[in-house]
Every structure is written in structure tokens, then in C-alpha cells.
Amino acid sequence: MSVASADPAAIVLGDRPLIVCDVDEVVLEFLTPFSAYLGSRDHELLPRSFRLNGNIVSRPDGIEASRPQVAEFLEDFYDAQPDWQTPVAAAADTLARLSAAADIVFLTAMPPRHQHIRRRLLDASGMTYPMIATEDAKGPAVSALHAGRPLPLAFIDDISANLHSVRAHAPAALLVNLMANVTFRALAPHPGDGVAIARDWAHAETLIGDHFRKPARG
The missing domain is CATH 3.40.50.1000 (HAD superfamily/HAD-like)
Incomplete structure (x- = not known):
């Protein structure tokens, strides 16, 4: 390696x-694969501003993901990055x-x-x-x-x-x-x-x- x-x-x-x-x-x-990953978690990334926090929302109710939730999404995404990126x-x-x-x-x-x-x-x-x-x-x-x-x-x-x-x-x-x-x-x-x-x-x-x-x- x-x-x-x-x-x-x-x-x-x-x-x-x-x-x-x-x-x-x-x-x-x-951003494109991370958005797809969020979709698999029933969330979406809205293009409202140039940041993640505050722009990731739950699809069922539109509630913004908290900072700890965003951090968890990123952690899980990076663990699985070969499947997405x-x-x-x-x-x-x-x-x-x-x-x-x-x-x-x-x-x-x-x-x-x-x-x-x-x-x-x-x-x-x-x-x-x-x-x-x-x-x-x-x-x-x-x-x-x-x-x-x-x-x-x-x-x-x-x-x-x-x-x-x-x-x-x-x-x-x-x-x-x-x-x-x-x-x-x-x-x-x-x-x-x-x-x-x-x-x-x-x-x-x-x-x-x-x-x-x-x-x-x-």
C-alpha cells in the first residue's frame, strides 16, 4: 500500500x-455520494448554504439533524467510503x-x-x-x-x-x-x-x- x-x-x-x-x-x-448516503439514512442535504450543519434534514419531518447526528453521519460515511465515493x-x-x-x-x-x-x-x-x-x-x-x-x-x-x-x-x-x-x-x-x-x-x-x-x- x-x-x-x-x-x-x-x-x-x-x-x-x-x-x-x-x-x-x-x-x-x-457531496454527491454523501447526499446519496444520507438518502439511505432517510435524510437529505439541502443546498441552502455552503455548510453541512443546518442543511441536513430528516425526510419524514424536515427536522434539522443536530451537530452530533451530522458527526455520526460523517463517521459512518467515512467508514463506508469505498461503497460511495x-x-x-x-x-x-x-x-x-x-x-x-x-x-x-x-x-x-x-x-x-x-x-x-x-x-x-x-x-x-x-x-x-x-x-x-x-x-x-x-x-x-x-x-x-x-x-x-x-x-x-x-x-x-x-x-x-x-x-x-x-x-x-x-x-x-x-x-x-x-x-x-x-x-x-x-x-x-x-x-x-x-x-x-x-x-x-x-x-x-x-x-x-x-x-x-x-x-x-x-
């Missing part, structure tokens, strides 16, 4: 550019092309107790790049990975807070906002200045290629 860890120090990089990539909604579908269109092929010139590391916002299930799912999808699972802020993890090397760095994520965290700790990184689910992408807040918004993986590939051709700032 490929590397799965909660420690950036466990990842060995080559002397190449680095792409750090989120998993849910970036390389694996999340599938790769985002073009993600595997695009990463394969990018891996010819860059190291790729997945940085997934997930309790590390689920990391081996996710690792097997990614491997089965042909995306065998090293993976870090963490519930902590992503900026320090990206900074520890890159370690100030004078090589290009790109970070891809669907959540603005993660992009801003990386900007604070690795200011030379290209920040790419990418989200698979079109409905919830329309509800997401603008990620702010200095973040490139990718329409899809083809667009992300172009943005990253352009960034890698620029002189690195360290």
Missing part, C-alpha cells in the same frame, strides 16, 4: 516541484500527467483513524501518491512538507480557510480553488484575492503548468 500518515516528516520528496492536493471534492466526489472526472489522468514533472502529496481533512480506508480507495482509483490525514490547519503541514525549498509549490483545495492557511505559511504557493459539486460550488464564498479559481481539472492543469514555468520564490 502507498504511504498514509498523519506526519509530514514521513513523506520523502524528490528534487522537483510539489503539488499538495486535497481529496474530498477535489480528487474524490464527496468515486474519483472526480479527469482527476486521476491529470495528476498522472502532472506527476511526470512534480511530486504529488494528498492532504486530506480527515480523522487519521480513517486514513487506511481512504488510502485503499485512492490506490484502487490509480492515485497512489503519498497521503497525509489531519484535522489540523493545513498551512503548517504544507510548510513542513515543502520546507522552504526553492522549487515551485501548488496547493489545491475546495475550502477557502484551507487556502488561506497555506497562504499564511507558504506565501509563494500557487493557491487553486477547485470543487467538483456544481450546486454547492455556486454557494461557496469567493476565496479572495490571490486564489486561482479552477473550473475543472483541465483548467487546474493549465494554472499549475503556468506556475511551474515561472521562477520559484522559495
